[in-house]
Amino acid sequence: MSGPPGRLHGHKARQAPCTSVYNRDFRPFQTVPMSQKIDYLNPALPAGLRRVSMPVVDATPATLDGFGRLVANPSECPIEIVQWPSMGSRPIDPGTGDEAGTTEGTFVSEWRGDILYGRNEAVGGHYVLAYATEPEAARDDSAHTPERMLLWHANYHPDGGQLFFPLDHRPFYVPLALPGDDIAPEKFVCFRFDGKQGLYIHPNIWHEGVFTLEGTQRFFDKQGAVHARVSVDFTREFGCLLEAPIVHDALLSGQSGDHL
Template sequence: MNTELTDYLNPMIPAGIEHKKIKTVIAGSASLAGYGQLVGEDYDSFPIEIVRWPAQGWRKVDEDCGDEGGTTEGTFYSSWQGDVLMGSNAAVGGNYVLGYNCAPESADENTDRVPEKALLWHANYHPDGGQLFYPLDHKPFVVPLALPGDDVQPTDFVNFWFDGSQGLYIHPNIWHEGVFTTEGSQRFFDRQGAVHARVSINFPEEFQCLLQADLVKPTV
């Protein structure tokens, strides 16, 4: 088992790796069922699910404890630097390479190319609580998601396209990887479980691929 910490700013991605395109759908109440839900301008009062600490045997965790970690919040920044999509989450002090507009070995951080896709190398879920993202700049963004399960496959992911008028709440255990602005930079209000347990998948290591999430609005 690989016990080394992941370097989220310098992912090791082999050259020539396969790009697996995932389906893009418009985010709506029906399409998000099971994953989460849309969030409106009342995002600041939207409740975040916190999962009780799991029992280690047949004895239950007492009902008045085990879910008292609360939430943490801050601004999530999603920003294209040339061909590289960067993320920064002030709520948990994280900085990440979220994806690429082209093969990573050809990525140019100084280009003015308009991104058309995000090639995703990593995803994770939080077993301790849900997570909310609300677009403060009200611009389009996409979020690749997959339903719970540690045996998840690349083909299980769905790319949700948002027009920027509403945000997203995802349930605990939903596979995700932040929020991807479709161009330029964008700020999101982020609130999530403060424990911040993270279960990860590295697509190049496990599946020898990158996930391709298109940034353009899908045609209906």
């Protein structure tokens, strides 16, 4: 998962009320409204949301095909960087438009009571990733052990891929969906990892960070430094939350595609 809009390497960019779009027919610039900024720590979700169950499958080379791949050594995992798109008939000069490189840091996934928080030091992001109960009833000081995770938001990065590698070698989940802005809750799959390997996802893959099953878990994160983000809010667009059960002693079955 990425950090708040307008941040790059810890510097805050000026916020503009609109952005310019230039069409391919070379007509004058037009302005279109910016999407509303999301408050990731206080999303103020509506009550009474339905739930859409995600299939939970073991992460293997076969099941991750198209999404990304398993990573055994983070130092040997190059990050794909997408070249800035050409806006007209002339191409981008070779060797330009992809020079921003990558940024890296620690991604912390932490359950506090009924709420799963994420903190991405690579991009200065801090957010609510999921809930263990209805959002309106969720409490930081709850003593209950989470038995499910309820996901409210997802995003993708059109500018580059992203690597998550566990520094604490315990099982974790990562919900993913294949590229496309015609996204729907039913297109998501929750991948289950044993904590021995990390995950690399390609550009444009829908995701929402990494989800520890209990307590606090740290991951090495590396991603494109441009850090563009496209979002979906399941609660407001589809009136739902995405659900996956949590199995605390989750062990990989060794068979691709096994469902919980």
